[in-house]
Amino acid sequence: MAKKKAAVKTLPAKAAKKAPAKVASRSRTPTPKKRPSPKEQVKTTAATKKAARKKAAASESKKTKRAGAKRVFSGATTDDAWIQSADAYARHKKRAGERQKQLSEDGRDIAGDMPQVTDPKARARVSKSLRKFCDEVLPERFHLGWSEDHLTAIKKMERAILTGDNFAIAMPRGTGKTTLVIAAVLWAIVSGHKRYIALIGADRDAATKLLDGIKVELETNDRLLDLFPEAAYPIRRLEGIANRCRGQLYQGNRTYIRWTSKHIQFANVPLRGEVPEGGRTASMAVVETAGIRGKIRGMQQALPTGEIVRPDCFVVDDPQTDTSAKSRTQVNSRLNVITGTCPGLAGPGESISGFCTCTVIEPDDVADQLLNPEKFPDFHGERFQLVYEWPTETELWEEYGNVYRESMATELGMAPCNTFVKKHWKRLHAGSRVAWEVRKRKDEVSPLQHAYNLLLRLGDMFWQEYQNKPKGADDAEDLLSVDEIQVKVNGYPRLILPPVANLVTGFIDVQGECLFYAVIATARSSFDAWLLDYGTWPRQTAKYYSKRKLGKRLSQIYKGRGQEGRIRQGIMDLTADLATTDYTMPDGRTSMRIKRLGIDAAWGKSSPIVYACAIESPHRSIMLPTFGRGLDAMKMPMEFWTAKPGETLGVGYAIRPRPGGGLYALLDSNYWKSFVHARLAVPMGDAGSLSLFQPEMITTHRLIAEHYRSETRSETSNGSRVVHIWTLPDNKPDNDLFDATAGAMAMAGIEGAKLADLTVRRAASSSKRPRRRTTIKA
Secondary structure: OOOOOOOOOOOOHHHHHHHHHHHHHHHOOOOOOOOOOHHHHHHHHHHHHHHHHHHHHHHHHHHHHHHHHHHHHOOOOHHHHHHHHHHHHHHHHHHHHHHHHHHHHHHHEOOOOOOOOOOHHHHHHHHHOHHHHHHHHOOOOOOOOOOHHHHHHHHHHHHHHHHOOEEEEEOOOOOOHHHHHHHHHHHHHHOOOOOEEEEEEOOHHHHHHHHHHHHHHHHHOHHHHHHOHHHHHHHHHHOOOHHHOOOOEEOOEEOOOEEOOOEEEOOOOOOOOOOOHHHOOOOOOEEEEEEOOOOOOOOOEEOOOOOEEOOOEEEEEOOOOOOHHHOHHHHHHHHHHHHHHHHHOOOOOOOOEEEEEEOOOOOOOHHHHHOOOOOOHHHOOEEOOOEEEOOOOHHHHHHHHHHHHHHHHOOOOOHHHHHHHHHOHHHHHOOOEEOOOOOOOOOOOOHHHHHHHHHHHHOOHHHHHHOOOOOOOOOOOOOOOHHHHHOOEOOOOOOEOOOOOOEEEEEEEEOOOOEEEEEEEEEOOOOEEEEEEEEEEOOOOOOOOEOOEOOOOHHHHOOOOOHHHHHHHHHHHHHHHHHOOOEEOOOOOOEEOOOEEEEEOOOOOOHHHHHHHHHHOOOHHHEEEEEEEOOOOOOOOHHHOOOOOOOEEEOOEEEEEOOOOOEEEEEEHHHHHHHHHHHHHOOOOOOOOEEEOOOOOOOOOHHHHHHHOOOEEEEEEOOOOEEEEEEOOOOOOOOHHHHHHHHHHHHHHHOOOOOOOOOOOOOOOOOOOOOOOOOOOO
16 A cells, blocks of 8 residues: 655745745844945935925925815915015015115124224324334334434335325335334324325235235224224134125115225224324225336225215335346336336326335346435435444454354354354444344344344355345546546546646447447546546436436437438537537647547447548547447457457557458457556546546436446456456446446547556557567556
C-alpha cells in the first residue's frame, strides 16, 4: 500500500512574499540612507515651502468662504459682503502704510537726537586758529612737538584760507604736510570759512586718499563731534552706508547730504543751541576731488535753493610724480592747471584762495618752478629742508658712515652707531642746524644722526626727498648757485665798458620764435670778462620770461612770412642792431663795437639761412656761423686735430673754410660751458673772472642765472684727462643764454683772448700734432 505524502503547510501569498525579505533582513547589515546633495536639499526645501504656501492659501480660502456664508446667513448678499471686506482691508492697509511711513521717517529724521555744542568757547577758539584746531581737535595726529617750519606752514595755510592768499611750500618727506592739508581742509569747512574746496592730487586716486583721511575724522573723531555736531553728526548717522543719504531728514526735510568716494556735501541742518560768532557753519559745504590731469574746469554745485556755488578754495597736494617731473610737457601742463585753471574755478570776478604742498624731484620741475618767486610771485614759495646747516666735522661723519655700514652688515643694529655718536657728540653736532629736533627713530639718539642715516641709505635720493634740492640742481661745490650768480655784479651799468677791456664779442642763439644773444667785453691778456648785454630779439618788456611765454615773437613782428623768412629777417635786424651799438668807457669818450659775432647755424634747418645772412649782411665781416660739438674725454681735443689747408685750430674751436665761400667754426660746447662756470667761480678782482653788469633791480639777473644752471654736469675720463659733459635735463628748461654766453666767450678766444697761463697752438696748414698740451687755470 502506497504511503501518503506528508501534508505541506502553505502560507498565504502575501506572507510568502514577505517571509524571504524578513529572513534576508536578519542575515544582512541594514543599508544606510543616502545623504542628499546640497542641490537636492535646496530642491526639497523649495518644494516644502511651495507646498506650505499652497496649504496656507487653501486654508485662507476656506475661512473666507465660511465668513461669506455667515454674512449671507445674516441677511447680507454675497456681493455686498465682498465690497465691505475690500473697503475694510484697504483702510487697514492705508493705516498700516502710514504707521510704517511714520516709523521710517522717525528713524531717518535726525532732529530728535541732534546734539548741541558741548563747549561753545572751545569752538570759538579753534575756529579762529588753525594751530589750536590741530592741537585740540586732532591731538592724535599732531602728538609730536611743532618745528618752526610747521608753524610757518600753518600760518601760511591759515592766511590763505582767511584772506584769499595763495602760497606754495615744499616740505621734506615724513614731515606731515599731507596731514596738515587734511587738518586745514577740515578747519576751513567746519568753521565755515570756506563753502567749496577743490581737492587736487597728482591723480584722482591720490586726491581720493586725501578725502578718505578727512572722512575718517568726520566719522570717528569725538572731539570734532562735540564742537561741530552739525557737521559730524549727520555723517555719523549714515553709519558708512551712502545709500542712506537720499532718505536722511531733519525735522521732516531732506538734508541733501552726499557721501561718495569722490565727493562730500555736508548736511543742510541748523546749529542747535548758541550760534557761534559770525553764524558760520558747514551747512551745504562741499569738498570735491580731482586729479590734476582730470576734469577740473566747470566744478560747481546746485543747491536746493537754486543757487549755483563754485569753489572758493583749491588745495593741491603733491601735484607730480617721479615720471611727470622728468617730462617738460607734463611739467608745463600741470603748471598751467595750478597757476591758470585753479585760480579761475571761482568764476568771473570772484576771488579764490589756494595753496600747494609739494616736493622738488627734478630741477625746473613743477615744484621747483612754482617755488620760484621770480616766475610765480603770487604763490610766495618757500622751501623747507631736513637739515639747514651741515656740521663742520665732515671727516668724523665719514668715520660714522663706516661704523654704520659695518653695523648693518654684521646685524649688530644701531647700538655701535649710537655709542659712536654719544662719544663724539659735540664734534659731530658742531655747526649743524636741523629743522625738527624731535625727528628721529626710537633706535637713534640724534635728529642729525637720523638725517645721516637717511643719506647713507638713500644716496642721491635723499637730496630730493628731504632737502628739496635734487642732486644736479646745486650739487657741484665748484659751481655757483643761481642766487650766487645773480648777485655777482660789477659796478658798471649795462653797455658800459671797464677801462681795461680791449675786446667786445657777441653770439646769437637761433630759436623758432626768438633769437637769444649775449655780448661780453674781455681783456685779451687775462681773459677778464664782463657781461655787457643779453636778451632776445624781439626784445621783451618783462624782465623774466621763457620761450614758452614770450611777450613778443618773431611771428608777431614779421607777419606774412614763413619761419625761414622770419628767422632770416630777425638775424639781419639783430645783427645790424648789435653791430652798430657803441659800448663806451665810463668817461664817455672811448667806445668800441663788436669785433666778432658768432651765430648758431645748427638749429633745425637754419644752416642755409645763417650762411646766406653771413654773405648778404653789410656786417658780414664780423659774422661767423658756428656749430657746437660736445667732445668727451675719449675724443681728441680740437687743438690736437690734424689741420687741413685753410683751417685754424685752437683751444675749443676749429675754423674751416666753407665751399660756397666764407668761414664757419666748430665749437667744443662742453669746453666753453665749463669755461663759463670756471670764470664765474673766480672772485672779482682775480684774473679770468666773469661778472655781470650792474642791474636795475636785484632780481634782474635771475633769468640768465637760471639759464647758466639749467644743465647738469657729469664727468668722463680716459685715464689721463677728465672732461665735463653738459646735458639738458629731461624737462628741458631754457638754456639759451647759457649757450649765447659760452659762444661769446668762444668768439673772444678766437680773437686772441687767453688766460695768463693758457698756451694755444694754432695750426693753419701743419698736419703735425702739437706736443705741448693746453693747460687752463680754473
